[in-house]
Amino acid sequence: MAALFTTPKRNDKTSGAHFVEPDLRRRTLLAHGSWRRVTRRIVVGAVCALTVSSLLMPSVSLAAEWVDVGGTQYNAGTAAGDAAGTWSWDGADDMKLNGYDGGAIQAAGKLNIAYEGKNTVKTEPDYTGAAIKAQDGTSQKAELNITSSNSTDELNVTAEADAIKSTGDLSISGPGTVNTTSTTSDGIEAKGDLSITGSGTVNATGGTEGIQSKGKTTIDSSGTVIAKGSEGYGIAAGSDLIIKGGGKVEASSIEEAAIWADGNIDISGGSQVEASSQGDLAVDAEGSLAVTNASLDASGVEYGVYAYKGVTLDHATVTVRTSASGGQAIALITDGDDIVIKNGSIVDAFAEGKFSVAISTRNHQPNVAGGHIYISDSVVKAIARYVETGGDGPDHYSNDQSGEVIPEPRGLNIGIFAQTYEGITPATISIVRSKLTAEGDTAAIFALAISEDGKAIGTIEIEGAPIQTPAGGKIINYRYEEECGPSISYEAGQTIGTGDATIDSPYDAAVAKSTAIVPPEEIKPEEKPGETKPGSKSEGTKTTKTVAAATAGAKTTGILAATGDTSSAAIIATALVGTAAIVTGALASRKRS
Template structure:
């Protein structure tokens, strides 16, 4: 029997050239074969899918099941109670009308519309919870009419979705959690319409792992005990012309991991009893809106700049600790423009009312631009009923002993290694600045003394102090790691270059106004805001305060060094990296 085998190149006779197809031909054959096989598979799958679609009933993606008061109902069949207080169409939509019962849960997407007065209660878990399903991600949509109310009370999160939450309509939603968050979205949270939202949580009031958008003409109130009133892991946008009130007892009232943008006539109030009122890891922008913030340590702290555009902003900050700032940013600039009205007050050992700084090479920060606006900035050491603390005190023998008492500056810009030196620019604006140390100060620190902080005034005049002008400050400090030069400007009197922020020539109160305005009476108004937390009174010696200028004028370098070091200490207000958020 003859046997046929396929020869290989190892079997070929010696001297015989074994012709093989070119590699390109292999590729062409492979591609051609693959195309033919693929066409057969695709055609087969298409036919199978067509047949199955004809045989199977049509089902839209929706809630896969709902659980009402402990009883589960599966998709595809409508459900409800005999009294008509709740009904579910077996897909997306649930209606509540006078419901008063236990928790509501679902997997997938759930639209809840409510009429009348409704109450959801769960003393051992969540009130309304939507989770991811097998075929659809979690999404919770809540809507009610103007005369309707939805009350949700629970021990854990009152209203929660593993995905997005959208609350719309003109109704009122009251969400209360005794142990966790009132409203918690693992995706984005959007509040629209004209209704009122009241969220009270032991942890957060309102929070989202994504963005929070409040586009509402009603009132949104968020209260927290342990964490934030409003907590956005990404950006927070408030618009729509409504009122937003956020508060926290132990933490920040309003917190955002990105930017905070307030606009459209919205009115925002933020109050914290033990921490910042507003904190943004990004920037803060207020446009055609108002912001009223009261905090401890900081009123408003935005890392990436503050822009106030035709805004009305009132900020208060006080603390017994040694650093306080009402309006502060440290990685970008502060811009106040287009008819904004700003009132900032800070009280503490080292305090600034409006302040920006920069310590990083080739980054923005350390510049304040005020144009066509009205600004009031006041920084106090403590409420002592006088002109502020003495920075020198008398000992038992009557000798004058240099002793740092604090640094308090109304408007303060400071740079070190920044893109450009510190600048405070005031254009066609009315500015009233007060500080127990200085009213306005621009300071640049460098290793060679070439960087100089500047104050620029355009279209306005210095009305107070009498004969006031921009004067120069220079100081050289020898430190263990090298020499630091401080150079800048402040508002004061005289022609001499000062080397101490406590020099008598430095103005503790400055009034700047557009040139055509009438000079106001030089009377000191009651600058203590109502309800501001006060620190303990510090006893000081008036004789020391009168001696400061004399010591500096005599060129006593040891005394000048002490007070200049105090200024450097104030420049380090709020130092520290961004702390990791409590709830990652």
């Protein structure tokens, strides 16, 4: 079974042109049971080259050395403008637009643009530069700041190349509206840090990225930010991405992730974030993801939300959807740290595919963090469904003409899944004072630890909320041992189910495919919470914690799901032989830059 319980693989990928090259497609089915994930990184040589070149660039932003408006250049020290007053420049760093309707605006050094009324900046079809751009000058470093004073102010920018670009930092502020459209490049691009503040609207559409920065991106807005990418990301941050201010952020992409950050993603302050991708995952963080007093609605293909260094949802409302017909689908996943859901959070995760998990965590390499899920004082719904193009459903066993039961693993679908392989500590799923509904066409909840000595055991801990369904439901033990040449791989863990026997297959009939865990104060009167069901803990017991009794070298045989026939159990065990070796090799090769 081990090979079925592996998660996506992250491979290094060199960067390409235009800041960050898009990922390789993640549309790979499980090869020998391995869930693969592909990501990108910037090659060390490129980073070193950028570091050296940055030492040769200007380090101070004081004013523009020159500006170019509609193809005419004006040098610093002399004010300029047109007779109609649609644009003016003070000869230093301040420019005003009021009813401007013309060609590209460029500057060397720092430029502050204040716009009033309705303004349009549009490049000619054969123009290869950005419509509005600040670039490094001879002695001045690029910096572009765009601001407005009234909610009726509007700036419309259209170009074949980047619509708005700065080779340094870039900021957009104020209550006005900025609309940008690029047919072949980015709607908004900053080679340095990017900030969007105020109460206005920013609507950026790009042929590649909608909005991207090479540095830190901060959206501190009570207004609306819309970012649409085509071949690239909706929003791409080369460092951390911070979203706060209580506004609304809508990010989407046709081919890539809707939101990507090479650092952490932090969403807070009542902000409402929607992320959707037609061909990739919705949210992708190379660091951690934290949603605090805010909401996130994500919809992706194969993956919904991925964060390498862990996920923390604190008084958050999070909805994640992902689908991959015939392939792999994981709604919420981290493989380098833990998942924490707490403090009144409401989480709804759904995944459908041949191999699917709604909420998942694991350690991507031995002796690194990951593989633990902590849920407290929250409401969680996690559903994983089986779907296969041309398939006939999630049945895992079939009968041949002789009537003999033959194992046919059709897929693996788990609502909540925590796994460790030689982890720092074994896999754990902890549920404290929370209302939880979990469903999976294979299992509702599963905690699994894989080790070479058999001592690690994945555990499920439930406190302050009894198991309502299935009837007589409890935490049951799983154990499987596999010989791979001279070595032995041990799997030990727990799931929700019925009965007292230790099982050795996730497809065992004792495994609950649906479970509900409800705090006593939410149990309906007719359910008579004072009664004790057979096999359950007494009313006064607040903690249900079962740890499998395992010893090195011990091998247990579970009850066969469909028939209970021990000969059929032997067939299943034979079918699973060899998978532990595959997992061991796959996990050992997973490295990060």
